Structures are given as C-alpha cells and as structure tokens.
Amino acid sequence: MSIKGRDIITIDSLSKADIEQVLSNSAKMQSLLEKGKCDLLKGKVLATLFFEPSTRTRLSFESAMHRLGGSVIGFSEASNTSVKKGETLADTIRTVDQYCDVIAMRHPVEGSAQLAADFSEAPIINGGDGAHTHPTQTLLDLYTIQKEKGKIEGLKIALTGDLKYSRTAHSLSYALSMFGADLVFTTPEELKMGKDFTSALKRDFGVNIEEKTKLEDVVSDVDVMYVTRIQRERFPAPEEYEKVKGVFKVDLELLKNAKKDLKIMHPLPRVDEIAPEVDATEHAIYFQQTYNGIPTRMALIAGVLGVEP
Amino acid sequence: MSSEKELKIDKIKSGTVIDHLPAGSGPTVLRILGIDSKWGTSVSVAMNVSSKSGKKDIVKVEDRILQKEETDKLGLIANNATINIVENYNVKEKHHVSPSEEMIGVLECKNPKCVTNQGEPVVTNFKVESANPLTLRCKYCERIMEKELLEEQL
Ligand SMILES: [Zn+2]
Numbered sequence: 001m002s003i004k005g006r007d008i009i010t011i012d013s014l015s016k017a018d019i020e021q022v023l024s025n026s027a028k029m030q031s032l033l034e035k036g037k038c039d040l041l042k043g044k045v046l047a048t049l050f051f052e053p054s055t056r057t058r059l060s061f062e063s064a065m066h067r068l069g070g071s072v073i074g075f076s077e078a079s080n081t082s083v084k085k086g087e088t089l090a091d092t093i094r095t096v097d098q099y100c101d102v103i104a105m106r107h108p109v110e111g112s113a114q115l116a117a118d119f120s121e122a123p124i125i126n127g128g129d130g131a132h133t134h135p136t137q138t139l140l141d142l143y144t145i146q147k148e149k150g151k152i153e154g155l156k157i158a159l160t161g162d163l164k165y166s167r168t169a170h171s172l173s174y175a176l177s178m179f180g181a182d183l184v185f186t187t188p189e190e191l192k193m194g195k196d197f198t199s200a201l202k203r204d205f206g207v208n209i210e211e212k213t214k215l216e217d218v219v220s221d222v223d224v225m226y227v228t229r230i231q232r233e234r235f236p237a238p239e240e241y242e243k244v245k246g247v248f249k250v251d252l253e254l255l256k257n258a259k260k261d262l263k264i265m266h267p268l269p270r271v272d273e274i275a276p277e278v279d280a281t282e283h284a285i286y287f288q289q290t291y292n293g294i295p296t297r298m299a300l301i302a303g304v305l306g307v308e309p
Numbered sequence: 310m311s312s313e314k315e316l317k318i319d320k321i322k323s324g325t326v327i328d329h330l331p332a333g334s335g336p337t338v339l340r341i342l343g344i345d346s347k348w349g350t351s352v353s354v355a356m357n358v359s360s361k362s363g364k365k366d367i368v369k370v371e372d373r374i375l376q377k378e379e380t381d382k383l384g385l386i387a388n389n390a391t392i393n394i395v396e397n398y399n400v401k402e403k404h405h406v407s408p409s410e411e412m413i414g415v416l417e418c419k420n421p422k423c424v425t426n427q428g429e430p431v432v433t434n435f436k437v438e439s440a441n442p443l444t445l446r447c448k449y450c451e452r453i454m455e456k457e458l459l460e461e462q463l
Contacts, residue, residue, distance in 0.1 A: 010451065088428065088429050088430060089424070089427075089429055090429050090430050090431070109422060109423070109424045109427055110420060110422045110423050110424065110449070110450035110451075110452075111423050111424035111425065111447065111448075111449025111450035111451070112424045112449075114424070114448060114449045115424045115425075115429055115431055115449060118431065129424075130422055130450075131422070132450060132451065133451070
C-alpha cells in the first residue's frame, strides 16, 4: 500500500513499509533538489493552514512545494481569517478543500488534524495539533539518521531532555523502536518518559530501552544523541531548573568521551542545551536535519498526491 | 427450565432480563439503564448468584427495552451477558452482548483540549484497545480515557 490519497496524521498510522517508502523517496527528492529544477507537481496547489504560528514548519512545507514546481496558498495566523469570526474548523476545511489539492496544517487543538481529515477530500498532512503529534518531524528525523548512518536498525540512540512532555520524543521513540534501534532515555528524574509508554514499546517491538539520568554516562556509548529542550515551566522552583539545565548541557567537555562518529541532533529551536562551540564539530548535524525537512516534505506531499520521484 | 430455580427472583411479565453479567456489575448496569430512586416500574437485581460458570449478576427490568446506546455500553463491561426480551412471561428474543470495538457518539472525551469539545460538528469516537483492563482511546486526541472518567459516564 502506498501513501497515495492518505492523510498523514500520526506516525503510528503509517506502517514500516510506508515509512521506508517515504525515506527512500526522500533520498530521491534530495538528488532532484540538488540537480535544480523539478516540476513533478506543476499545476498542483498546496494550502498551508497555520492556525498558530510556526514559521519554521510552514516555510519548510512551502519551500518543499515550490521545489516540486507546485504553488502555495494559505495563512500563517488565524486572527485575520473567518476563524476568528467563529467559523468552525470543519467549515474552514470544507471551503479550503475547494481551492487546493493537498493541505498542510497546524492547529492548537488536539485532534484537529483528524477532524480536518474527516471533512476534506484533499489529503491532510499534520504539521502539529496541540500537544498531540507532529509526524513530519519524526519522518525527517528518521531520514536524517538513515542518511548519516546508512541504517537505523542496531544503532544505539540516546534521547535526552524533556522526554515526559515532548511529543517529538514520543513519536520518534515509537518509530525508532519500530525500526529496531536500541534506545537510551537520558533525563532528569522529573522528566522521565512515562512508564506505560515505555512498556508498550517493549511489548510491541521488543526494543531494548535503558534509562539513565546523566549525559556523561551515555555519551561514550551511543551512535546518535537526540537532544530536546528542557522547559523552565516544568519545574516548580527556578533553582531546580537551573541545576538540571547545568547538568543537561552538551558541550565540548562532554564530547571528549564521545565516539568519533557520534551524531548530535536537535529539532530546533535550541536554547542552552547545546553549546554553540559544538556547532563546528563533526558531531553536529542539527542544521542538516532542518535541511532534510525539505526533501522529506517533498516526498510526503508528492506521495499523498500519488506522484513518485 | 432448570435455570428458573437458580434465578431466585420472580419472573417478569414483560421487559428485559439481562443475565450472565459479571459478578458485582449489577449497580453499574442500573446506572447504564438510567435506573435510579425515581424509577417507576419493577426492577430486580440479583448479585453474586452461583452458576455453572461461577458467580454472576442478573438484572430484570419490567416494561423496558434496551436502546442501542445501552447495549453498546453493556458491551464494554459485560460482553458475556445475554439480553432476554420477555413478553407474556416468555422469552421472545435472546441475544448475546457483543464486545464493543468502538463507541461512536456515546461517550464524551474528557480532554478539554480535544477537538470534540470545541463546538465542531463531530461525533465522538473511541476505539476499545483492550477489554481488561478496559482501555478506550479517542480517535481524535488519542488520549486514553481514565478509568474514573469512563465509569462516571456509564
Ligand atoms: Zn479526545
């Protein structure tokens, strides 16, 4: 089964075969991209409906569509539109559906992408719905790992930072488990990944998961370190936040003990969790990771429209 | 019928007999049927009755036929139960409660941030992920309904 005509709402609605297809098409898209002009989606229209601002994600979708030779309509905040006049999301979607072939949306309400999919003929690609999920981030993360390491299976991958609340970390852990990576969850005690989630991954995929509380205990042992932001508001007292922030920092000192080919990833934007001095090292691939969002989104947009590279 | 003796409660003239309920589920079943202190017709509940396959509960309600929504809810908590529709002291129809796989438009998602709670034209939809422990997941926000919040709605 291909992703043609399907909505991309959550990562777990995609099978392993679907994801493998997206990854291999992303690689093809990247070589098309690097060759220059491409008009695979000439005459097609993407609508980007950003009911809450996320400039990075929106520009990445729009750039991907332009690179495919298609065109883009949309809005980047809901305040100027009928949405603020009390129109339901269902009605907005039914209207926009008449104007385009595919919709990428971001909305603050959980489950809004599924609701949009219920009302739209055009496939919906979820660019984030509230605290819920963001499958395109996960796909570009997988693509990045696959590209850098040539494989995902058998790699030892540390996820660090706020695993308890990060939707990115949940979604990525799910996909990495599906692909047979070994996981090392490295977090302060307060921000550990939920027990139910961890046991479901073990049960469903037989994945090896270690749990650690210090970066220095994992840095020498892993192939990829995926860093997420630790948010101040998760801590009851500012001192606790400062303490954790100091310990969960990736800098040159920490990396002295790293494998030579350790790769460090981050969904960006970062705050203090990766020191700028790391940027120039061979370890840092977070800017390539952002770039990889373009070929991945090209593969997704073309894929749901039934166009292969 | 030999089961007549086991029932230990009187026959009803017409209405519904729900048999083979899990022991202890009687009060929940009354709640599902909306039977409270203001209820008018005759209702009997037998709890922890011995039967061939262990203890069970039985609920008999006079002059009452179950609605689809009620059998859906019964399917969540009592999927081995049988529903007997009685007319003139005879069982006219008998069917098994089938385990519910999804609950459409019956329950509310208790996640205030869920799109089903924002005035959108949408019916709720829960997938039953496991019967024991009873686990329901919202199709939209994908949150699992907490046990207490679910029981409150049965
Ligand atoms: Zn919900």
